[in-house]
Amino acid sequence: xxIGMVAGETSxxxxxxxxxxxxxxxxxxxxxxxxxxxxMLAAGCEQWEPAESLAVMGLIEPLAHLPRLLRLRxxxxxxxxxxxxxxxxxxxAPDFNLGLEKKLGTVGIKTVHYVSPSxxxxxxxRIKAIRAAADKVLCLLPFxxxxxxxxxxxxxxxxxxxxxxxxxxxxxxxxxAELELTAEQVVAVLPGSRMSEVSMLGxxxxxxxxxxxxxxxxxxxxxxxxxxxxxxxxxxxxxxxGMREKFILLDGDSERAMIASDLVLLAxxxxxxxxxxxxxPTVAVYRLGRLTFAILNTFKLLKLTHFTLPNLLTETPLIPxxxxxxxxxxxxxxxxxxxxxxxxxxxxxxxRFDKLxxxxxxNTDQRAADAVIxxxxx
Numbered sequence: 001x002x003i004g005m006v007a008g009e010t011s012x013x014x015x016x017x018x019x020x021x022x023x024x025x026x027x028x029x030x031x032x033x034x035x036x037x038x039x040m041l042a043a044g045c046e047q048w049e050p051a052e053s054l055a056v057m058g059l060i061e062p063l064a065h066l067p068r069l070l071r072l073r074x075x076x077x078x079x080x081x082x083x084x085x086x087x088x089x090x091x092x093a094p095d096f097n098l099g100l101e102k103k104l105g106t107v108g109i110k111t112v113h114y115v116s117p118s119x120x121x122x123x124x125x126r127i128k129a130i131r132a133a134a135d136k137v138l139c140l141l142p143f144x145x146x147x148x149x150x151x152x153x154x155x156x157x158x159x160x161x162x163x164x165x166x167x168x169x170x171x172x173x174x175x176x177a178e179l180e181l182t183a184e185q186v187v188a189v190l191p192g193s194r195m196s197e198v199s200m201l202g203x204x205x206x207x208x209x210x211x212x213x214x215x216x217x218x219x220x221x222x223x224x225x226x227x228x229x230x231x232x233x234x235x236x237x238x239x240x241x242g243m244r245e246k247f248i249l250l251d252g253d254s255e256r257a258m259i260a261s262d263l264v265l266l267a268x269x270x271x272x273x274x275x276x277x278x279x280x281p282t283v284a285v286y287r288l289g290r291l292t293f294a295i296l297n298t299f300k301l302l303k304l305t306h307f308t309l310p311n312l313l314t315e316t317p318l319i320p321x322x323x324x325x326x327x328x329x330x331x332x333x334x335x336x337x338x339x340x341x342x343x344x345x346x347x348x349x350x351x352r353f354d355k356l357x358x359x360x361x362x363n364t365d366q367r368a369a370d371a372v373i374x375x376x377x378x
Contacts, residue, residue: 001023001030001376003086004033004034004080004088004089005019005034006034006054006076006096007037007051008035008097009037009093011092011270012037012114013037013038013040014161015114016036016039016043016045016089017040017042018364019089019114019368020044020045022366022369024044032044034048034049035048035051036050037050037052048079053068054096073096077100077107085109086376087109088101088111090111092114094113094126098117098134099133101133105132105133105135110376111133111134111135112137112138112371113133113134113137113138114138115139116148120143120144120312131153136375137153137156139155140157140159140160140161142313142360144157157362158362158364159360159362159364159367160361161365163357163360163361163362164364166277166357171259172259172261175260176260179222179250179256181260184219185218185220185262185263185340186219186221186222187219187264187340188221188222188223188266188280189205189221189222189247190223190257190267190271191205192226192267193267193269194226197267198230198237201285202233202237204327205285205329206238206241208330208332209241211330212337212340219246221243222260222261223248223249224251225250226252226254227252231249235249254274255278258274258275258280259278262340263280263282263283263336264283265336267284268284268286268323272319273309276313276319276357277353279350279351279354281345282308283335284307284308284320284322287324287327306321307321307323310353313360314352314356
């Protein structure tokens, strides 16, 4: 059994490694080859190109890399046309992988696209490209499969790997003791993992924290700093607000920060799903650049009524959201205070998020391997 694979970022690399481990458990002599990150490499994938070579972000920068990326895609098509794998698995990176999958399909190679693009959020027309490219789509979110079923595209819901990996039994009080958090109530504050996010949102959430502390004196804040380069910027924001003494800063360790908290205040993104899977009441904020937001608004590219993923996965939205002009300290602090003063509401939210975790924790690696093997036998 030979599997061709292309993963384009860290999350895809981890998914690929999990799939390799599960397939190799069933067929020890299986061969894996393609574009791989360090986790896939460690799992036994032959690396033709590092996954980071696809990690090109922004609106303009990808244009400079386009000749190189097209050359890489052409080389992969040629190499696999000469020595075809039993199946090709493109993991996320849709702008690169969908074109590759379409070309491989024309030479008779079966293709799997692992992780549905966010067609439910924006660029819904991409479903036509997916239909032309993939024999099977593996979805991480339950509502995505219905979209593909309606479009006549074969798809399986395999669960979300984050739900498989988060700890189920956590000890908030023990974690607080480890982190030397002594206040009656603790709020985890996550201002984002990129400098642009910290620059745009850090001052807002710190000012919201200042208002929360003025209303609830026995409250403490803990912030996991995503990368070392973000620490000076966030510390400057704390100093400007006179809030340094109220915050404990960690180097990374977002999971422990969340476990220790009564509530999480965060920049909307993947952290919101992690917070929900840890059953933590959450308040989300976000601001896009003015030009980006204007473009999305003008051309109606965004299709969502809510921008925080857990709110798309529960019957009613449970995470208060504050976006663009609504992302201001007064509104944010009022929502946090309301939840901190309502333990019954927090418990209700925690219970629903516990249920969400069981809905998403389906052993993603195993289900993905089942789908790949079934396609090979089809």
